Amino acid sequence: MIESLRNKHISIFDTTLRDGEQTPGVSLTSDEKLLIAQQLDKLGVDIIEAGFPMSSDGEAASVKRIVDAGLNLQVCGLARVIKSDIDTCLDCGVDMVHTFVSTSDVQRISTIKKSREEVYKMAIDAVEYIKDHGAKCMFSAMDATRTDVDYLINIYKGVEAAHCDIINVPDTVGVGVPSATCKLISEIASNVKIPIDVHCHNDFGLAVANSLAAVEAGASQVQVTINGLGERAGNADLAETVMGLHSLYGAKTNVNTRYIVETSHLVERLTEVRMPPTMPIVGENAFAHESGIHTHGVLVRSDTFEPGVMTPEMVGHRRRIVLGKHAGKHAVKQSLECAGLHPTDAQLNEIMKRVKDIGDKGKRVTDADLYAIAESIIGTATKGEQAIVLKEVSVMTGNIITPTATVKAIVNGKERICANVGVGPVDAALQTVTCILDDYKVKLRDFRIEAISGGSDALAEVLIGVEDEKGRAVSARARMRILSWHPWKRLWLR
Numbered sequence: 124m125i126e127s128l129r130n131k132h133i134s135i136f137d138t139t140l141r142d143g144e145q146t147p148g149v150s151l152t153s154d155e156k157l158l159i160a161q162q163l164d165k166l167g168v169d170i171i172e173a174g175f176p177m178s179s180d181g182e183a184a185s186v187k188r189i190v191d192a193g194l195n196l197q198v199c200g201l202a203r204v205i206k207s208d209i210d211t212c213l214d215c216g217v218d219m220v221h222t223f224v225s226t227s228d229v230q231r232i233s234t235i236k237k238s239r240e241e242v243y244k245m246a247i248d249a250v251e252y253i254k255d256h257g258a259k260c261m262f263s264a265m266d267a268t269r270t271d272v273d274y275l276i277n278i279y280k281g282v283e284a285a286h287c288d289i290i291n292v293p294d295t296v297g298v299g300v301p302s303a304t305c306k307l308i309s310e311i312a313s314n315v316k317i318p319i320d321v322h323c324h325n326d327f328g329l330a331v332a333n334s335l336a337a338v339e340a341g342a343s344q345v346q347v348t349i350n351g352l353g354e355r356a357g358n359a360d361l362a363e364t365v366m367g368l369h370s371l372y373g374a375k376t377n378v379n380t381r382y383i384v385e386t387s388h389l390v391e392r393l394t395e396v397r398m399p400p401t402m403p404i405v406g407e408n409a410f411a412h413e414s415g416i417h418t419h420g421v422l423v424r425s426d427t428f429e430p431g432v433m434t435p436e437m438v439g440h441r442r443r444i445v446l447g448k449h450a451g452k453h454a455v456k457q458s459l460e461c462a463g464l465h466p467t468d469a470q471l472n473e474i475m476k477r478v479k480d481i482g483d484k485g486k487r488v489t490d491a492d493l494y495a496i497a498e499s500i501i502g503t504a505t506k507g508e509q510a511i512v513l514k515e516v517s518v519m520t521g522n523i524i525t526p527t528a529t530v531k532a533i534v535n536g537k538e539r540i541c542a543n544v545g546v547g548p549v550d551a552a553l554q555t556v557t558c559i560l561d562d563y564k565v566k567l568r569d570f571r572i573e574a575i576s577g578g579s580d581a582l583a584e585v586l587i588g589v590e591d592e593k594g595r596a597v598s599a600r601a602r603m604r605i606l607s608w609h610p611w612k613r614l615w616l617r
């Protein structure tokens with residue numbers, strides 16, 4: 124633990140709805156923006172940048188809608204150092220206007236074509252205008268990390284004298300490194316007394332490291348986005364920044380970290396930007412263990428092969444033991460025992476061999492694979508009666524039919540038939556299974572279709588993972604033939 128920040132409070136400024144929405148290919152509707160704002164409120168961020176109202180009428184309306192939603196967090200809007208931008212922001216009723224102008228020579232000369240003196244005056248005028256209208260003001264010297272330091276400090280001193288509430292130091296093209304960021308923020312902090320905020324881009328994968336370095340050097344607010352979304356390689360990721368602050372530095376924020384994964388999933392779904400499994404904290408593999416040495420360790424004591432200062436529970440995630448070619452006996456035995464299967468040592472050795480054979484072929488071993496292998500080795504005599512025997516499952520779906528599933532099964536010796544609808548064919552099937560199990564809730568955790576061969580009659584492998592309310596999960600796979608692609612991207616499977 125780094126002691127310098129212990130118990131220091133850091134404010135979290137989320138810009139998912141502004142810089143995050145500038146992620147190439149991302150465009151959110153007003154409803155989606157409101158949903159994300161509400162989730163960020165639940166998460167406990169202090170302030171959000173709801174948008175850039177001048178960019179379109181729809182954007183201004185969305186920002187206003189978020190302001191009117193009566194959330195606990197503060198709402199900020201972005202504006203250039205131009206009166207019409209600032210007026211549009213103020214008309215939305217935001218708590219704070221974030222005004223910015225390019226200060227680096229490269230941007231100043233090539234884009235806005237203004238002298239240093241002109242930029243200085245525009246910045247001061249904008250801040251005075253915002254303050255005269257009674258809103259809080261944050262000023263950003265865009266491209267601060269490539270700006271001449273004396274000029275940068277001069278402009279920050281100028282806006283401070285104009286009663287700006289907080290200054291932001293953007294690393295606009297992500298060229299900072301932690302030591303340089305630390306030096307720059309320390310220098311600014313020794314010249315300016317108002318709070319300092321940082322906005323780091325991730326072009327070299329250093330956005331979080333630079334944000335943490337800035338906090339070490341005296342910044343009291345950090346700008347982040349959910350899932351690290353943002354221009355180009357994105358911004359500092361909220362989960363990594365906040366968990367770094369909490370778990371590595373002992374600093375405090377108002378974020379309720381248990382909602383971090385839930386928030387990441389919501390933003391992933393709405394933006395359609397998928398997170399890689401290895402994404403820290405929120406990725407599917409963030410707390411997954413496969414190798415025998417690691418799984419044995421975490422089954423005995425989780426902090427043997429996890430940070431310990433950050434657990435899956437702290438961020439709303441779940442620890443997972445994955446079976447594959449590196450699987451160890453402890454993990455396999457534990458998975459089997461959870462399913463009521465108790466192999467002898469010799470049987471376990473044989474099961475292990477088959478699991479590793481599947482892994483060696485480059486395949487993932489699902490729970491259903493494991494149970495099938497175990498049952499074939501242990502023999503049916505030891506299995507007891509099968510609680511559920513699936514007899515039939517059929518799903519109807521299409522562009523004009525509500526997805527409907529019918530399931531016939533023997534449940535504890537009695538035949539049951541149920542039908543139910545869902546938002547899609549898989550959901551309909553799951554709703555029907557829930558109904559057949561007398562409302563025993565089963566939630567879809569993972570559903571993937573992977574093509575095995577190409578062509579119009581391609582073979583595909585479907586991987587499915589479900590979980591009950593106690594977090595007990597099972598996965599299975601099946602191969603099927605893709606009959607055709609529906610024009611609305613629906614897959615028809617046999």
Ligand code: KIV
Pocket residue numbers: 142223263265266293294295296322324
């Ligand atoms: O990256 C940047 O400099 C920005 C500013 C608007 C703060 O997004």
Ligand code: ZN
Pocket residue numbers: 142293295322324353354
């Ligand atoms: Zn940015």
